[in-house]
Amino acid sequence: GEKTPAPSSGGASRRVLMFPLPFQGHINPMMQLADVLHSRGFGITVFHAAFNAPDPAGRPAGYRFVPVGVPADEDLLPTGSDADFAGALLRINERLQAPFQDSLREVLEEEERAAACLVVDSNLRGMQVVAERLGVPTLVLRTGGAACLVAYMAFPALCDKGILPPQDQSQLDMALDDLQPLLLRDLVFSTTTPHETMSTCLERIVESARHSSGLILNTFNDLEDAELRKVTNGTSVPVYAIGPLHKISAGAQSSLLAQDRTCLDWLDKQEAGSVLYVSFGSLASMDQEELVETAWGLANSRVPFLWVIRPNLVQCSEKVGLPDGFEEATRGRGMVVSWAPQQEVLGHHAVGGFWTHNGWNSTLESICEGVPMICRPCFADQMINARYVQEVWKTGFELEGKLERDKIEIGVTKLLSQAEGEKMRQRARDLKNKAALCIKKGGTSQTTIDLLVNSIMSF
Ligand code: UDX
Numbered sequence: 001g002e003k004t005p006a007p008s009s010g011g012a013s014r015r016v017l018m019f020p021l022p023f024q025g026h027i028n029p030m031m032q033l034a035d036v037l038h039s040r041g042f043g044i045t046v047f048h049a050a051f052n053a054p055d056p057a058g059r060p061a062g063y064r065f066v067p068v069g070v071p072a073d074e075d076l077l078p079t080g081s082d083a084d085f086a087g088a089l090l091r092i093n094e095r096l097q098a099p100f101q102d103s104l105r106e107v108l109e110e111e112e113r114a115a116a117c118l119v120v121d122s123n124l125r126g127m128q129v130v131a132e133r134l135g136v137p138t139l140v141l142r143t144g145g146a147a148c149l150v151a152y153m154a155f156p157a158l159c160d161k162g163i164l165p166p167q168d169q170s171q172l173d174m175a176l177d178d179l180q181p182l183l184l185r186d187l188v189f190s191t192t193t194p195h196e197t198m199s200t201c202l203e204r205i206v207e208s209a210r211h212s213s214g215l216i217l218n219t220f221n222d223l224e225d226a227e228l229r230k231v232t233n234g235t236s237v238p239v240y241a242i243g244p245l246h247k248i249s250a251g252a253q254s255s256l257l258a259q260d261r262t263c264l265d266w267l268d269k270q271e272a273g274s275v276l277y278v279s280f281g282s283l284a285s286m287d288q289e290e291l292v293e294t295a296w297g298l299a300n301s302r303v304p305f306l307w308v309i310r311p312n313l314v315q316c317s318e319k320v321g322l323p324d325g326f327e328e329a330t331r332g333r334g335m336v337v338s339w340a341p342q343q344e345v346l347g348h349h350a351v352g353g354f355w356t357h358n359g360w361n362s363t364l365e366s367i368c369e370g371v372p373m374i375c376r377p378c379f380a381d382q383m384i385n386a387r388y389v390q391e392v393w394k395t396g397f398e399l400e401g402k403l404e405r406d407k408i409e410i411g412v413t414k415l416l417s418q419a420e421g422e423k424m425r426q427r428a429r430d431l432k433n434k435a436a437l438c439i440k441k442g443g444t445s446q447t448t449i450d451l452l453v454n455s456i457m458s459f
Contacts, residue, residue, distance in 0.1 A: 029143045181387055276306070355411075
């Protein structure tokens with residue numbers, strides 16, 4: 001079904017095929033990696049689902065986009081924190097496998113021996129199997145952190161021991177010795193996905209890494225050194241920690257929603273370090289009551305805030321909205337947008353804190369700008385990321401339990417105006433500096449990209 005002709009020139013004799021998982025938090029790092037490889041002279045062929053398709057606009061010559069399959073059915077588009085995300089992942093693999101085989105065959109015929117390898121999202125084991133069948137070497141991109149993958153690798157053994165799934169609530173705070181500082185609750189990835197589905201899903205992720213010719217992670221050595229060593233030991237394949245990708249890639253951004261850039265002008269007018277940025281990524285959701293508590297928590301805290309309320313943030317059949325009186329109470333010091341240019345927002349000098357759901361991209365973006373966090377993880381790897389923010393990097397703290405306005409007010413004040421928050425900010429700045437060093441010439445991520453490029457050339 002592909003109509004765009006392959007670019008005739010551009011100097012790239014080898015092409016890298018890529019297949020991102022069709023969700024924002026996965027498309028971003030894959031397209032950033034594409035850009036990094038393109039800048040090293042490779043042509044790029046992006047296979048993508050027909051839904052949540054990355055926008056080809058703004059990409060230089062040498063890029064080609066190949067849609068695979070048909071637009072999504074409802075069951076492939078989980079929205080909301082209690083959606084069965086793992087189930088949807090399995091269905092996506094099932095649904096895309098056959099059309100991908102046809103597309104890949106076609107592309108291999110057209111591009112002859114130019115295709116060096118397929119870089120596939122670690123959630124797309126089904127596509128990797130297709131590549132294996134057709135003799136294409138694969139690299140796997142894991143878009144989450146190394147700590148999360150270590151936990152996924154440990155999951156089957158914890159099930160065998162009867163520790164997972166937890167038998168009752170009282171076990172949730174059990175420390176997991178081999179996975180310090182994680183607690184058992186951090187490995188309860190979803191409240192709606194059946195245990196069997198979750199096991200299968202995690203098994204495939206780990207399998208994809210072990211079957212690959214190399215595993216690419218969007219993290220850096222100074223951030224997750226011990227965890228990266230565990231990943232290397234546990235997968236027995238070359239591991240490439242080449243993050244933070246968004247800081248290395250200079251390409252067009254790959255946002256699926258239009259970013260409201262007027263908030264940058266608004267930030268320009270705020271005092272340095274004064275603004276709380278509030279965003280829960282592309283999938284997490286809240287109910288109407290939580291929205292109201294959040295609104296009053298922000299209003300009562302009296303700090304300037306920039307709050308992203310995406311169109312489907314609140315999952316509710318009735319018309320929802322901000323509470324009466326909220327706008328008047330926060331006029332002049334609050335801005336609400338439906339989608340923000342997040343990396344630029346976090347890098348803006350006015351932003352002093354980030355209230356986040358701790359998706360890996362958000363977590364990494366915050367770390368790289370030296371912004372401390374209030375953590376409110378919802379599902380998947382987010383609890384693990386939040387635990388590391390709180391216990392290992394100590395650049396933030398979790399807002400636990402039911403969302404209530406008083407709790408929010410206390411948290412926001414602690415982060416932005418108290419000594420404890422200032423210490424977290426200091427540690428965040430240290431990490432920012434480390435991140436900046438690793439992407440400089442001779443830094444660990446740059447050196448590892450060289451290794452990765454050599455490896456691709458050798459396929
Ligand atoms: C999902 C999972 O939730 C997450 O746990 C996993 O690690 C990756 O996949 P998502 O929930 O969307 O991702 O969160 P996150 O990983 O933080 O990615 C969101 C991306 O959207 C970030 O790159 C962020 O910069 C961008 N974003 C977010 C915007 O561009 N504008 C916004 O307003 C909010």
